[in-house]
Amino acid sequence: MNKTIAVVKGDGIGPEIVGEAIKVLEAIGKKYGHSFTFTDVLAGGCAIDQTGEPLPQESIDICLKSDSVLLGAVGGPKWDNLEGSRRPEKALLGLRSALGLFANIRPSKLFKSLEDACPLSRESVQNGLDLVIVRELIGGLYFGDRKTYLDENGVETAVDTLIYNEKEIERIARVAFDMARKRRKKVTSVDKANILDTSRLWRKVLHRVAEEYPDVEFNDMLVDNTAMQLVRNPGQFDVIVTENMFGDILSDEASMVTGSIGMIPSSSLGEGSRGLYEPIHGSAPDIAGQDKANPIATILSAAMMLRYSFDMEKEAADIENAVSKVLDMGYRTGDIMSEGMKQVSGSEMGRLVVENL
Ligand code: IPM
Ligand code: MG
Numbered sequence: 001m002n003k004t005i006a007v008v009k010g011d012g013i014g015p016e017i018v019g020e021a022i023k024v025l026e027a028i029g030k031k032y033g034h035s036f037t038f039t040d041v042l043a044g045g046c047a048i049d050q051t052g053e054p055l056p057q058e059s060i061d062i063c064l065k066s067d068s069v070l071l072g073a074v075g076g077p078k079w080d081n082l083e084g085s086r087r088p089e090k091a092l093l094g095l096r097s098a099l100g101l102f103a104n105i106r107p108s109k110l111f112k113s114l115e116d117a118c119p120l121s122r123e124s125v126q127n128g129l130d131l132v133i134v135r136e137l138i139g140g141l142y143f144g145d146r147k148t149y150l151d152e153n154g155v156e157t158a159v160d161t162l163i164y165n166e167k168e169i170e171r172i173a174r175v176a177f178d179m180a181r182k183r184r185k186k187v188t189s190v191d192k193a194n195i196l197d198t199s200r201l202w203r204k205v206l207h208r209v210a211e212e213y214p215d216v217e218f219n220d221m222l223v224d225n226t227a228m229q230l231v232r233n234p235g236q237f238d239v240i241v242t243e244n245m246f247g248d249i250l251s252d253e254a255s256m257v258t259g260s261i262g263m264i265p266s267s268s269l270g271e272g273s274r275g276l277y278e279p280i281h282g283s284a285p286d287i288a289g290q291d292k293a294n295p296i297a298t299i300l301s302a303a304m305m306l307r308y309s310f311d312m313e314k315e316a317a318d319i320e321n322a323v324s325k326v327l328d329m330g331y332r333t334g335d336i337m338s339e340g341m342k343q344v345s346g347s348e349m350g351r352l353v354v355e356n357l
Contacts, residue, residue: 001034003310006066008059008095011045011088012283013293013346014072020295020350021070021302024322027354028306028315039066043091044074044283048082055091060098068309069095069276070302073283097138101268101276102168103175104135104247105304108234108254108264113327116338117259120231127235132183133254134176134239135247137268139168140198142244164198164243166205173209175269176241177216186217186238190226190246202243223250230254255280262294262335265301267308275309277301291345294333296323299353322356 007022009015022038029036041059048054054074063069075088084090095101110118110129118125144161151157173189180187189206191199203220210218221229223246229236230253242250255264261281268276279297287293300323307316326349332341333349344352 001310001312002037003034003067004037004039004065005305006041006063006069007038008041008043008063008069008071008074008091009046010043010072010074010283011076012073012285012288014044014074014283016072016288016291016346017279017293017295017298018070018072020346020353021298023350024299024319024353024357025302027357028319031318031357032312032315034312034315041069043071043095044088045076045079047091048079048086048088054086054088055094059091060095063095063099063276066274068274068305069099070298070305071095071276071278072298073279073281075283076285076288078285093142095276096268097143099268099274099276100138100270102136102138103172103269104133104137104251104266105175105179105269105308106133106135106247106251106254106264106266106280107131108133108251108258110258111260111263111324111327113324114258114260114263114336117336118257119259120234120257124232125235127233129234129258131234131237131254132179132239133247133251134172134179134241135251136164136168136172136243137247138244139164140244162196162198162245164201166201169202169205170209173206173241176239177209177213180216180239181213184238185215187213187219188226188237188240189218189220190223190240190242190250191220192223192246193220194222198243206241226250227253231257251280260336261297262333263296263300265297265304267301267304269308273309273311275305277305277309291347292334293346294335295346295350296333296353299323299350318357319353322353325356326352 303319306312
C-alpha cells in the first residue's frame with residue numbers, strides 16, 4: 001500500500017522524536033511492502049518564525065490532501081508572550097478543527113517493565129491500569145466565543161462560552177461505546193451535571209446512546225470524583241468519555257499515574273480514516289536538541305496511525321511488540337531510567353526499536 005503522511009515536526013523536541021518515528025515507519029514499510037511518502041508541514045512556533053502565523057493555509061491544505069498526519073509537539077517559552085490567537089497552540093486547535101477531528105483517543109496503560117515508575121501505591125493499582133480517555137476535541141470551551149472587555153464600571157472582565165449540541169455529544173458517545181466493545185466493555189461518562197446545563201444535556205444523550213449498547217456496562221461520574229478515583233483505583237475504568245476541557249485535564253492526570261508520560265501516544269479522529277497522531281507530552285524545550293528525548297510516545301503514535309487510519313493491525317502490533325522488547329531488554333531513556341537499567345539517547349532508542357521489528 002502507498003500512503004501519504006503530512007509531518008508536523010513542530011518545536012522543541014518535536015523534530016527529534018518525529019525523526020525516530022519516521023525511521024520506524026520506513027522500516028515497517030520495508031518489512032511489509034508498503035511505501036510511505038512524508039511531506040513536512042509548518043505549524044506552531046517554527047511557523048510563526050518563518051511565516052508570521054502559527055498555521056499557514058498551505059499547511060492545512062497539505063494535511064487535507066494527505067492520508068494522515070503525524071505531529072511532534074508545538075510551543076515553547078519563546079512564543080509565550082504572544083496574544084492568544086497568535087500563539088503556537090493555535091495551530092493545534094486550527095488543525096483539529098480544519099480536519100474535523102472530534103474524537104481524541106488517549107490510552108493510559110501501565111507498561112509491565114515500567115511498573116516501578118508508577119507513583120501510586122501497590123494497593124491503588126491492584127486492579128491494574130489500562131484505560132482509554134475519549135475526549136471531545138472540537139467543541140466546548142475551546143471553541144465557544146470568548147472575549148476580554150471592560151464592564152460598565154470599567155472593570156476588566158473576561159468570558160469564555162461552554163456550548164455543546166446533542167449531535168456533537170452523540171457522535172463522541174458512539175466512538176466511546178464502539179471502542180468499549182473492542183475492549184473490556186465498560187464506559188464511564190464524565191460530567192458536572194450537578195451544576196452545568198451542558199453536562200445535563202451530555203448525560204441525557206449518553207444515556208440515550210447507552211440503550212443501543214446493552215452489552216456495554218455504563219455509568220456516570222462527576223468530574224471531581226473522577227479526578228479522585230483515577231488515583232484511588234484507576235483499574236475500575238475501561239473507557240472514559242468526556243467533554244473537551246475535562247478530557248484535557250483528566251488525560252494529563254491519567255498519563256502521569258502510569259509514571260511514564262514519555263510513553264503515551266494519542267490519536268485524533270474524525271468521520272473518515274484520516275487522523276492526527278501525536279505523543280501526549282509537550283515540546284520539552286529544556287532538553288531540545290540534546291538527543292535526550294524519549295521517542296517512544298511518538299513511535300507508538302505512528303503505530304496507532306497504522307492501526308486506525310491505514311487498517312494495518314499486524315504492522316501496528318509489530319511496532320508495539322518491538323517497543324516492549326527493547327524495554328524488557330533494559331534500555332531506557334533518561335525520563336524512564338531506573339537503577340540497573342541501560343541508559344540510551346533518543347536516537348539510540350529509535351534504532352533499537354527498528355532493530356527489533
Ligand atoms: C493537549 C494540550 C492542548 C490542549 C494545548 C497545547 C492547546 O494540552 O493536547 O492536551 O489543551 O488540547
Ligand atoms: Mg492537555
